[in-house]
Structures are given as structure tokens and as C-alpha cells.
Amino acid sequence: MNTTLAELAKTELFRDVPDVILRQVFDHTALRELALGEILLSPERANQHVYVLLSGALSLRFDAPHSPEVRELAAGVSVGEMSAIDDTPPSAYVIAKTPSRVLPIHRDMLQQLVEESHPIARNLLRLMSQWIKANTRHIANDQTQIQRLTATIRRVTAQGLDQRIPTGPQDRDFAELIAVFNEMLERLERSFKQASRFSGDAAHELKTPLAILQGQIEQAINQAEAGSPIQIVLSGILDEVRRLSGISKKLLLLAQADAGRLRLHRMPFDLTASLQDLVEDARMLAPQLRVSDDIALGITLQVDGDLLRQALLNLVSNAIKYNIDGGWIRLAATQHEQRVEVRISNASHGIAAADSGMLFERFYRADPARSRNIEGTGLGLSLAREIARAHGGDLELEKSAADEVSFCLALPL
Ligand SMILES: Nc1ncnc2c1ncn2[C@@H]1O[C@H](COP(=O)(O)OP(=O)(O)O)[C@@H](O)[C@H]1O
Numbered sequence: 521m522n523t524t525l526a527e528l529a530k531t532e533l534f535r536d537v538p539d540v541i542l543r544q545v546f547d548h549t550a551l552r553e554l555a556l557g558e559i560l561l562s563p564e565r566a567n568q569h570v571y572v573l574l575s576g577a578l579s580l581r582f583d584a585p586h587s588p589e590v591r592e593l594a595a596g597v598s599v600g601e602m603s604a605i606d607d608t609p610p611s612a613y614v615i616a617k618t619p620s621r622v623l624p625i626h627r628d629m630l631q632q633l634v635e636e637s638h639p640i641a642r643n644l645l646r647l648m649s650q651w652i653k654a655n656t657r658h659i660a661n662d663q664t665q666i667q668r669l670t671a672t673i674r675r676v677t678a679q680g681l682d683q684r685i686p687t688g689p690q691d692r693d694f695a696e697l698i699a700v701f702n703e704m705l706e707r708l709e710r711s712f713k714q715a716s717r718f719s720g721d722a723a724h725e726l727k728t729p730l731a732i733l734q735g736q737i738e739q740a741i742n743q744a745e746a747g748s749p750i751q752i753v754l755s756g757i758l759d760e761v762r763r764l765s766g767i768s769k770k771l772l773l774l775a776q777a778d779a780g781r782l783r784l785h786r787m788p789f790d791l792t793a794s795l796q797d798l799v800e801d802a803r804m805l806a807p808q809l810r811v812s813d814d815i816a817l818g819i820t821l822q823v824d825g826d827l828l829r830q831a832l833l834n835l836v837s838n839a840i841k842y843n844i845d846g847g848w849i850r851l852a853a854t855q856h857e858q859r860v861e862v863r864i865s866n867a868s869h870g871i872a873a874a875d876s877g878m879l880f881e882r883f884y885r886a887d888p889a890r891s892r893n894i895e896g897t898g899l900g901l902s903l904a905r906e907i908a909r910a911h912g913g914d915l916e917l918e919k920s921a922a923d924e925v926s927f928c929l930a931l932p933l
């Protein structure tokens with residue numbers, strides 16, 4: 521007996537009534553329980569309602585035809601009168617609260633009516649559906665406008681801060697809201713650009729002096745007496761300078777990514793070979809760890825090899841750095857129809873739930889990393905993710921057992 525909204529919407533009768541209205545109509549069950557007689561007998565309610573009473577034959581009554589639409593739509597049907605063609609009690613009724621937005625309809629009875637498909641009843645229902653439409657058009661308009669606005673805002677936030685929401689003549693009610701939103705975007709864009717230009721400029725300005733410094737220190741080390749205290753001090757300084765230069769290179773790349781200007785020099789890239797090399801490197805760098813691999817053969821991609829290698833290197837070096845005593849590393853790569861997935865997993869003390877959402881934030885380092893004095897800046901994962909995304913892929917922390925950590929790098933083919 522119960523029918524779904526979708527089924528009813530398929531019937532020709534309510535074809536033109538927007539979904540949002542139909543849903544309201546059918547979800548509103550407050551009047552479902554009321555007996556027909558009660559409604560008819562209540563003078564208070566009788567003033568508020570339009571009744572269309574339908575039996576297998578026909579009885580119709582508009583008790584409160586306040587709205588001109590009803591009058592008009594009901595033209596040709598006697599208004600304000602009850603006309604019973606036969607004596608059978610009404611088997612279905614449609615109730616519309618004239619001034620209101622909500623129009624409850626007794627769904628079972630309506631369905632029965634639809635099933636019976638009495639031609640006169642169908643016509644009446646069509647009349648009713650037009651009336652519903654006419655009286656609720658403003659709700660539908662509001663709803664579609666809000667939906668449109670939401671879709672636009674979603675698109676704008678996805679595409680970037682330089683987007684603006686256009687306003688059309690039909691947006692009268694929302695013009696102010698849209699203007700405020702656009703102003704907000706404007707301010708955000710300006711300060712965001714400033715910030716990313718600043719770190720980009722700073723990193724760029726640091727590049728040359730750092731390179732010169734590095735060259736001179738290297739030269740001084742070569743000239744100093746082998747193993748002398750000054751050579752040892754200089755080596756320490758050189759390490760720090762290299763570190764600084766690494767950070768500024770990463771910052772520059774991140775600033776470029778923020779500005780949407782991470783330029784990719786795509787070339788054929790032998791991912792399989794590159795991963796196999798990384799496995800060898802890991803075995804050499806961390807002989808205390810068990811390193812296993814499962815790398816599909818012959819995966820080649822059209823990517824920026826330098827950047828991708830940098831992303832992979834960070835993932836593997838993380839897997840080594842944040843491992844546990846006697847732990848393991850696993851590198852796997854699988855090729856699917858449209859994409860390649862590289863999984864880099866390692867044994868770990870686990871990542872606290874609070875940290876896991878933050879790992880890709882710039883300069884963020886989970887607590888144990890800091891407390892155990894492990895070398896790092898907290899930029900590696902965010903840069904690796906930017907690199908993946910610039911290629912149309914992504915990098916994610918995967919759900920895994922508490923004693924392991926696994927990252928999945930996905931790249932389109
Ligand atoms: N494979 C991993 N296992 C456990 N923790 C990890 C792993 N990779 C990253 N992390 C955590 O995420 C933090 C951020 O990593 P990353 O951005 O590469 O920066 P960095 O390595 O310079 O600290 C690390 O400090 C560490 O706490």
C-alpha cells in the first residue's frame with residue numbers, strides 16, 4: 521500500500537511538481553492520522569483548508585478558496601459546493617492549507633486513487649498538482665537558487681581563491697550575500713597571495729647566497745688540514761648550510777604550488793626502476809630493518825621525474841627515520857587501469873589520532889619525532905602531497921594497524 525515518493529513522482533500527475541515540494545508534501549505526516557470527518561467538522565480548520573474530496577466517482581469541495589489561483593484553477597468546477605455524484609464515502613482526499621507552504625497529502629489514499637486511475641479523479645489531481653505548484657513556486661525558486669549558490673560556492677572554493685560568484689538578474693534576494701562572499705574571497709586572496717609571495721621571494725633570495733656560502737665552505741674544508749679542528753667545525757657548518765638550502769628549496773616549491781605555478785617538466789619516467797633503486801638505497805642505509813618489496817614490472821609514467829623522485833625519497837626516508845628497533849619497510853607498486861598506486865609502509869609506534877590529521881601541514885612534526893631529535897623540518901609530506909596533486913594524483917595516510925604506518929601515493933596513468 522505504501523508507495524515511495526519516487527514511484528509517485530513517476531506518475532504523470534505530479535510530473536511538473538518540483539522534487540523539493542513533493543518531498544515536503546509526502547513527508548509531512550501531521551494530518552495523516554486525522555479522520556476525514558473531523559477535518560470537515562472543524563470550523564476552525566475549514567477556514568484554513570481547501571478540501572478536494574474524491575471518491576471512486578467524485579466529490580469536491582473548496583471550503584476556503586481564498587487564493588485567486590484556486591479560483592482560477594477551479595474554474596469549471598463548482599467552488600464552495602459539495603457535489604456528490606454517488607453516495608459512496610470519499611476514498612481519498614487531498615488537503616491543501618491555502619496560505620501555507622506545507623501541503624499534506626494522504627499518501628495511501630492518493631496512491632489508491634492513482635491506481636484506480638479514474639479519469640475524473642486524475643483530472644482533479646492534475647488540478648491539485650497545478651495548484652500546489654502555483655502556490656509553492658516561491659519555495660521551489662528559493663530552493664533552486666540556494667542550490668545553485670551552493671554549487672557555485674563549492675566550485676569557487678575548489679578552483680581557487682581567484683574565483684568569484686557571478687550574480688544574475690534572478691539573484692535579487694541573494695545579491696547582498698553574494699557580494700559579501702565575494703568581498704571575503706577578495707580579502708582572503710590578497711592576504712594569501714601576500715603570504716605565499718613572501719615565502720617564495722624569501723626562498724628565492726636565499727638561494728644564491730646559500731649556494732655561494734656552500735661553495736666557499738667546501739673550498740675551505742678542502743684547504744684545511746685533514747682532520748684538523750677547523751675542518752671539523754667547517755664540516756658541521758656545511759651540514760647546516762645544506763640543511764638551510766634544502767629548506768629554502770622546499771619552501772620555494774611550496775610557494776609555487778600555492779600560487780598554482782608548480783611547473784612540471786613531464787618526461788617518460790621508469791617508476792619500477794626508480795622504486796627498485798629506492799629499495800636498494802633503503803637496504804644500504806638501514807641494514808637493521810627488513811626491507812621487502814612488491815613492485816609491478818614495467819610501470820612508466822609521464823611525470824616530472826625530479827619532483828616525483830623527491831616525493832618518493834621523502835616517503836622512504838620517513839619510513840626509515842620513524843621506524844622502530846628491528847622494524848621493517850615495505851614498498852609496493854600496483855598498476856590499475858587508470859592509475860598507479862605506490863604504497864610505502866613501515867613498522868612504527870603508531871601515529872596518534874590527533875597527529876594523523878596534521879601530518880600534511882607545513883612544519884608539522886608528530887611528537888615522538890621531535891622528542892627523539894630526529895632530523896627533519898616537517899615539510900616533506902606537504903611537499904610530496906603537492907607534487908602528487910600537481911600531477912593529478914594524491915598522497916594519503918592509509919588506515920592501518922596500530923603498529924604500522926602506510927602512505928599511498930596515487931598517480932594517474
Ligand atoms: N613513515 C612514517 N612513520 C611514522 N611517522 C611518520 C612517517 N612519515 C611521517 N611521519 C610523521 O610525520 C611528520 C611529518 O613528516 P614530514 O613532513 O616528512 O617531515 P619530517 O620528516 O621533516 O619531520 C614526521 O615528523 C613524523 O612525525
Ligand SMILES: [Mg+2]
Nearest residue numbers: 834838900901
Ligand atoms: Mg620527511
